[in-house]
Amino acid sequence: EVQLVESGGGLVKPGGSLRLSCAASGFTFNSYSMNWVRQAPGKGLEWISSIDSSGMYIYYGDSMKGRFTISRDNAKNSLFLQMNSLRAEDTAMYYCARTRSYCTVGTCYSDWFDPWGQGTLVTVSS
Amino acid sequence: QSVLTQPPSVSGAPGQRVTISCTGSNSNFGAGYDVHWYQQLPGTAPKLLIYGNNNRPSGVPDRFSGSKSGSSASLAITGLQAEDEADYYCQSYDSSLNIYVFGTGTKVTVV
Numbered sequence: 001e002v003q004l005v006e007s008g009g010g011l012v013k014p015g016g017s018l019r020l021s022c023a024a025s026g027f028t029f030n031s032y033s034m035n036w037v038r039q040a041p042g043k044g045l046e047w048i049s050s051i052d053s054s055g056m057y058i059y060y061g062d063s064m065k066g067r068f069t070i071s072r073d074n075a076k077n078s079l080f081l082q083m084n085s086l087r088a089e090d091t092a093m094y095y096c097a098r099t100r101s102y103c104t105v106g107t108c109y110s111d112w113f114d115p116w117g118q119g120t121l122v123t124v125s126s
Numbered sequence: 127q128s129v130l131t132q133p134p135s136v137s138g139a140p141g142q143r144v145t146i147s148c149t150g151s152n153s154n155f156g157a158g159y160d161v162h163w164y165q166q167l168p169g170t171a172p173k174l175l176i177y178g179n180n181n182r183p184s185g186v187p188d189r190f191s192g193s194k195s196g197s198s199a200s201l202a203i204t205g206l207q208a209e210d211e212a213d214y215y216c217q218s219y220d221s222s223l224n225i226y227v228f229g230t231g232t233k234v235t236v237v
Contacts, residue, residue, distance in 0.1 A: 003159050035226070044128060044173065045164075045215055047226040095171055102178060109178035110219050111226070112162035116171040 002026040002115055003097050009120030016086050016124070020095030022079040022117055030074035032053075033099035035113060036081045038092040046092075049081070050099065086124045093119040129154060129220050130229035137235040138206045146232045148216035154227060159219045161199035163192055168214040175214070176201065183211040208236050 008020040022034070036048040049070040050059045058070055069082040079096050097113035131149045138144040148161060159193060163176040174183055176192035179199065189210075191202045203210055216229035 037228075044231040045217075045228040049230065050226070059224070062223075100174075100177070109181075111176065112157045112160075112177045112217060113164075113172075113226075114174040114177070114183070116173065118171050 002098075004098065004115060005115035006094065006096055006117045006120035008114075009094060009122045010057050011123045011125065012086055013126050014087060017082070017084045018086065018122060020081040020083070020094055020096075020120055020122070022081075023031075023097075024077045024079065027120040028076075029077040033078045033111075034072060035097045035099060036070060037070075037095045037097055037113065037116075039095070039119075040089070043092075048094075051079070083122070091122060091124050093121050095119045101102070103120055127179055127221065128230045129227040130216050130218065132214075132216060132232045134230070135184040135233045135235065137237050138168060138203075139237055140206055140208065142206050143169045143202060143204045144206055145203075145235060146201045146214055146216075146234070147153060148201070148229045150197045150199070150218060151199060151220075153222035154197075154218045156197040159221070160191065161194045162217045163190075164215045164217065166200045166215065168212070172215065179202050203234070204233075210234055211236050 003025045005023045013017050033052045035050045047063045051070045055072050067085045095116050097116045099111050100111045100114045101111045136144050160179050164172040165175045166172045179194040180192045189205045214232045220227045
């Protein structure tokens with residue numbers, strides 16, 4: 001069974017740091033790009049960052065650039081998100097998700113996310 | 127601010143058909159990027175519902191269907207059931223912002 005399990009969330013003070021982990025199983029982890037997506041309480045989904053299968057190509061949403069760092073360890077089938085200088089507005093459920101794409105004769109579909117982990121809650125508060 | 131706009135809520139009686147719109151722009155749907163849909167049941171993680179505009183993953187009932195035309199997309203649920211009460215999100219890629227984007231989300235209520 002394809003599975004993603006996040007960990008590392010918790011309560012942290014403004015300005016603090018936290019490192020999230022995502023353990024992958026049931027698929028060839030080093031063949032897929034991976035993502036972090038977050039959801040503030042009662043709000044919608046926000047894409048945070050992507051990393052390609054090799055770890056060489058990394059992308060961030062504007063509001064996270066410079067504060068968040070995505071990384072992966074293919075030997076340990078794990079994805080990470082280092083979050084620094086945390087703010088109250090970073091309070092959210094953080095999900096990891098696998099990138100999927102598909103090409104058939106004559107067309108390729110743009111990327112989607114499947115599956116998603118169950119999420120880990122980050123609360124930034126004094 | 128989300129790049130893809132959805133109605134905040136839609137409702138319908140059991141057995142009815144409801145549709146959820148997702149309005150984009152020339153830098154996402156209009157640029158040829160596909161729409162994907164996710165269902166988020168209360169208290170759970172999002173789950174893929176439709177990929178590549180109108181494709182259902184294995185296990186998703188054929189009551190769910192998707193479409194895309196120009197800069198807009200829609201999700202239809204026919205034969206609405208109580209278990210369909212959830213939040214629904216569209217998703218694509220935006221070539222102007224160079225990021226993956228989600229819709230604002232729509233809460234479906236079965237009345």
